Amino acid sequence: MKRFLFLLLLVCQLVNLSAQNTTYFYGRDKVQSKNETAALYSVQIFDDYTYVTIELVPTKNRSRMTFFTSPFTYIQAESVKLPFLGALSSDGTSYHSCTAYENWGWENVKKGEAYHYTLVFSGRIPAGITNFSLIDDYSEYHGYCFRNYTVNNPNTNATTYDxxxxxxxxxxxxxxxxxxxxxxxxxxxxxxxxxxxxxxxxxxxxxxxxxxxxxxxxxxxxxxxxxxxxxxxxxxxxxxxxxxxxxxxxxxxxxxxxxxxxxxxxxxxxxPSSSPSNANTPSREAQKWSGSGFALFNGYITTNYHVIEGAKSIYIKGIKGNFSIPYEATVVASDKHNDLALLKINDNRFSGFGNIPYRVKIATADVGEEIFVLGYPLTTTMGDEVKLTTGVISSKTGFKGDVSLYQISAPIQPGNSGGPLFDGQGNLIGIVNAKHTQAENVGYAIKTSYLQNLIESVTSSSILPNNNQVSEMALTGKVKTIKNFVYMIECSNQPSSSNNRASYNAYNTNNNDITVNNPIYAAVRNNGALKITQVQVSDNYTKIKFEYTNLYASDGWCSIDPSAYIISNDTGKKYSMIRAEGIPTSPQAHYFSRQYEKLYFTLIFPALPKNTAQFSFIETEDSEWRFYNIKLQ
Structure with a gap:
C-alpha cells in the first residue's frame, strides 16, 4: 500500500508540475489613491516568467486614467528577486516599458468599473514560496506596491521521503x-x-x-x-x-x-559506502567501469594500473573487432608507482590476437614528433567504436617534470587511460595515463621503457611486438590495421562467476540434449534466433550461455527482462536471475549493426539442487524466449 500511495503522489506531482498557467489569487487588500482604488488582482507563474495583474477601479468618472511603473520594480519572494521586464501588451503578445511619461491607460473611464494591466517579470516564483511582495522603490516616481501578501503556491515537488x-x-x-x-x-x-x-x-x-x-x-x-x-x-x-x-x-x-x-x-x-572498512561486508552494489589497452604477444595486454585498481573481474572486448564476446583476463603484474598493469587473457575461447602489426619502440621520442592515440573514451556517450586523436610530443617530461612521462597535445578523455600512443611511423612509444584538467589539450603518457621493466620483472621471454608493418601507410591505413589490437578493458568490483572454474561441473547441451514439449522459439523481436550453447552448474551458481543471431536486415535489438527465471522440473521451485553478462537488462537494449550478427551472453541464476535432471528457462510468461525440459547429464 505504501508503494501505491507513493506512485499516486508522484503521478499527482507530475500533473501539477505540467500545469504552469494556473492563476493564483490573493487577498484583496487595496491601495487607495485620490482618483482610483488599486488591488493586486492575480499572479500567473510560468517556467520563465511571472505575470502580475493589477486592478484599478476609478472613484469617479474620468476622461483619462493612466498606469505606470518604474523600471526599478521587482518581485521579492523570500530570497528570490525577479526583475521587471515591462507591461504586457493588450493583445498579450509582447510587453513594453510603462513609465509615467509614456501615458499608458484608458480614455473615458467609468466610476466603479474595473480596469486591469499586467506586469511581466523575468523568472518564476519557486513552488513552495508563499510570501510575496511587489515593490517599486524609485524615489522620483513609482507605481503601486503590494507588500507581504500570501500566495497560494503549493510545493508540487514534495514527497514523503527523507x-x-x-x-x-x-x-x-x-x-x-x-x-x-x-x-x-x-x-x-x-x-x-x-x-x-x-x-x-x-x-x-x-x-x-x-x-x-x-x-x-x-x-x-x-x-x-x-x-x-x-x-x-x-x-x-x-x-x-x-x-x-x-x-x-x-x-x-x-x-x-x-x-x-x-x-x-x-x-x-x-x-552505499565502498570504503575499506566495509571490504568484508557483503554488498549488492555492482559498479562497472572501462578503460583501454593494447595487445602484446602470447595473450598479454597492457593497460594502466588505475584502470584495473579495485577490479574483481576484468573482461577484454574488441578482439579481432568483435565486441559481442568479452574475454576474461587476470592481472599478471602491476606497477602502481608508474601506473602500469600487465594482463593476460584466461579464457578457453581465446584463439590468439593474430599478427600484431606494430613495433614497441623503447628509445625516447623527440619533442615535436607527430603522434596519434587510439582508445575508447566515454563509452557511455561516445559508443564502443575506437576513437582517434592526433597531436605532437610537447615535452619529454610530464607533470611537474616527471621523467617517466611524455607530455602530448592529442586530446584525451576518461576511458583513453591505458590506450597506446603511437609515433608518426606507427611505432608504439607510450601508454596514455592522464589528462591535465587545468589546461586544454595537455595529456600525459608513460614511456615504453617502464613497460619493458615491468615485463622483465615477471617473464623471461620477450612479449613486446617488434615488427612494424604499417610505417609506410597513410594514417587512415595505420588506424584501420592497428585498431583490432586496441581493446576495451571492462572492470567490475564484483567477482566473475567463473573465477573458480575448477569447481564447475560443466554440462554441455546441444539440440539433442534438450527435450521440447513446445517448440523452442527464439525471440520474435526482429525475427531473431536464440539457442543455448552451454549450461554450467556449481555449488553456487547456474550459468546458461546463449547465442543470439540477428536475422533482421536493420534495426535489430535484444535485451533480457530482469525478471527472467529458471524452474526445476523435479521440485517446481523457481530461481530468479541474479545478473546478466553480455546483454543489457530491459529497458536498456543491445542494437545490432548488421544482419546475422551474433551476440553471446550468459545469464547467472542460483545453484540448482544436486541431482537435478531437467529444468526450464523462462524470460517472462509473455516472452517467446523459453526453453523447456533442458536435460542435465
Whole structure:
C-alpha cells in the first residue's frame, strides 16, 4: 500500500508540475489613491516568467486614467528577486516599458468599473514560496506596491521521503545506480537516487546554499533511459523549480555527471559506502567501469594500473573487432608507482590476437614528433567504436617534470587511460595515463621503457611486438590495421562467476540434449534466433550461455527482462536471475549493426539442487524466449 500511495503522489506531482498557467489569487487588500482604488488582482507563474495583474477601479468618472511603473520594480519572494521586464501588451503578445511619461491607460473611464494591466517579470516564483511582495522603490516616481501578501503556491515537488527512507529504498534496489550523491560544485546538492516501478528519481536531501523553498523529499529530477547503459535524459527541476528537459545524466564507476547547456556538474557517490572498512561486508552494489589497452604477444595486454585498481573481474572486448564476446583476463603484474598493469587473457575461447602489426619502440621520442592515440573514451556517450586523436610530443617530461612521462597535445578523455600512443611511423612509444584538467589539450603518457621493466620483472621471454608493418601507410591505413589490437578493458568490483572454474561441473547441451514439449522459439523481436550453447552448474551458481543471431536486415535489438527465471522440473521451485553478462537488462537494449550478427551472453541464476535432471528457462510468461525440459547429464 505504501508503494501505491507513493506512485499516486508522484503521478499527482507530475500533473501539477505540467500545469504552469494556473492563476493564483490573493487577498484583496487595496491601495487607495485620490482618483482610483488599486488591488493586486492575480499572479500567473510560468517556467520563465511571472505575470502580475493589477486592478484599478476609478472613484469617479474620468476622461483619462493612466498606469505606470518604474523600471526599478521587482518581485521579492523570500530570497528570490525577479526583475521587471515591462507591461504586457493588450493583445498579450509582447510587453513594453510603462513609465509615467509614456501615458499608458484608458480614455473615458467609468466610476466603479474595473480596469486591469499586467506586469511581466523575468523568472518564476519557486513552488513552495508563499510570501510575496511587489515593490517599486524609485524615489522620483513609482507605481503601486503590494507588500507581504500570501500566495497560494503549493510545493508540487514534495514527497514523503527523507534520508532514512531514501537509504531503505537504495538497500532494496541496489543496482549500482541508486545511491546518495553529492555535487562537487558551489551549490553542492545532496541527492538521493531511488528506483520506483523501474523509474529512477532524484530526491533532494540538502545543499551547501540555503534554499528555503527546497525541502527534504522534493523531487529534483525524473530520469528517462536511453539506448546506452548508464546514460539518461532527465526532467530536471532547476533552482527556481522550473523544468529543464534538456539534461543528460551519466553514471560511471561510482560517480555521476549532469550535463546541460553550458554547464557540467560532477557528483560523488557517498552511499552505499565502498570504503575499506566495509571490504568484508557483503554488498549488492555492482559498479562497472572501462578503460583501454593494447595487445602484446602470447595473450598479454597492457593497460594502466588505475584502470584495473579495485577490479574483481576484468573482461577484454574488441578482439579481432568483435565486441559481442568479452574475454576474461587476470592481472599478471602491476606497477602502481608508474601506473602500469600487465594482463593476460584466461579464457578457453581465446584463439590468439593474430599478427600484431606494430613495433614497441623503447628509445625516447623527440619533442615535436607527430603522434596519434587510439582508445575508447566515454563509452557511455561516445559508443564502443575506437576513437582517434592526433597531436605532437610537447615535452619529454610530464607533470611537474616527471621523467617517466611524455607530455602530448592529442586530446584525451576518461576511458583513453591505458590506450597506446603511437609515433608518426606507427611505432608504439607510450601508454596514455592522464589528462591535465587545468589546461586544454595537455595529456600525459608513460614511456615504453617502464613497460619493458615491468615485463622483465615477471617473464623471461620477450612479449613486446617488434615488427612494424604499417610505417609506410597513410594514417587512415595505420588506424584501420592497428585498431583490432586496441581493446576495451571492462572492470567490475564484483567477482566473475567463473573465477573458480575448477569447481564447475560443466554440462554441455546441444539440440539433442534438450527435450521440447513446445517448440523452442527464439525471440520474435526482429525475427531473431536464440539457442543455448552451454549450461554450467556449481555449488553456487547456474550459468546458461546463449547465442543470439540477428536475422533482421536493420534495426535489430535484444535485451533480457530482469525478471527472467529458471524452474526445476523435479521440485517446481523457481530461481530468479541474479545478473546478466553480455546483454543489457530491459529497458536498456543491445542494437545490432548488421544482419546475422551474433551476440553471446550468459545469464547467472542460483545453484540448482544436486541431482537435478531437467529444468526450464523462462524470460517472462509473455516472452517467446523459453526453453523447456533442458536435460542435465
Amino acid at each position: 534520508e532514512v527512507s531514501v537509504r531503505q529504498n537504495i538497500d532494496m534496489n541496489n543496482d549500482g545506480i541508486v545511491g546518495i550523491y553529492e555535487g562537487i560544485n558551489e551549490q553542492g546538492y545532496k541527492l538521493g537516487c531511488i528506483k520506483h516501478d523501474n523509474t529512477y528519481y532524484f530526491i533532494y536531501l540538502g545543499s551547501k546554499t540555503n534554499k528555503s523553498w527546497w525541502k527534504v523529499g522534493d523531487v529534483k529530477a525524473i530520469l528517462r533511459p536511453s539506448a546506452t547503459a548508464g546514460l539518461f535524459k532527465a526532467d530536471w527541476y532547476m533552482e527556481d523549480k522550473s523544468t529543464n528537459s534538456d539534461v543528460y545524466v551519466i553514471f560511471e564507476r561510482g560517480q555521476m555527471k549532469t550535463i546541460m547547456p553550458n554547464e557540467e556538474t560532477g557528483y560523488l557517490k557517498m552511499y
